[in-house]
């Protein structure tokens with residue numbers, strides 16, 4: 768049976784739309800793959816760097832993220848101690864020696880801490896578990912566990928916080944998670 772021109776037209780239109788939507792979907796897929804590959808390459812680089820720093824004699828847990836642009840004191844490598852699940856952001860400086868005071872000492876950073884971008888941790892400092900060092904801080908005194916410190920010299924901004932891996936604030940993490948779920952649900956209902 769021959770289809771009427773109107774049916775032919777609408778089928779053609781539907782096919783065109785289907786192809787367009789498939790193509791539209793294919794682009795983010797390809798992008799996602801590229802992003803995943805880039806992230807994987809970065810992860811490999813970061814773990815190679817951690818391995819290198821451990822080879823130098825630093826006491827760094829394998830499950831840490833040390834930015835490629837963070838500076839960890841290589842003059843006294845065995846004085847650097849960093850716990851599991853801690854992230855050291857770009858530009859952060861962690862010292863374990865001081866020529867001015869003729870000092871070679873140990874600097875400790877606990878587990879699940881976040882050391883903010885361009886912060887400086889002076890030699891001999893002990894930062895407890897679950898701490899956040901705000902960006903640009905200069906830490907001159909020991910930091911109690913579960914605190915946020917900031918400024919130069921760093922002062923306690925908040926205490927009694929709870930952090931997850933990479934020093935993510937537990938509360939902020941769950942808030943972000945709920946927002947993401949709500950936005951995913953919105954997208955899903957829009958595509959149906």
Ligand SMILES: CC(C)(COP(=O)(O)OP(=O)(O)OC[C@H]1O[C@@H](n2cnc3c(N)ncnc32)[C@H](O)[C@@H]1OP(=O)(O)O)[C@@H](O)C(=O)NCCC(=O)NCCS
Pocket residue numbers: 856857882883884899900901902903904915917918919924925
């Ligand atoms: C510290 C940080 C986590 C925010 O914590 P918060 O508890 O939400 O802090 P708020 O923004 O509510 O500010 C609280 C106080 O801390 C101060 N503060 C915040 N960041 C600060 C910083 N970097 N240095 C000094 N003081 C800071 C605020 O001025 C405020 O002071 P006030 O109470 O006198 O007004 C955030 O400022 C930060 O530094 N994040 C790290 C960013 C980073 O390094 N990113 C790298 C890439 S991952």
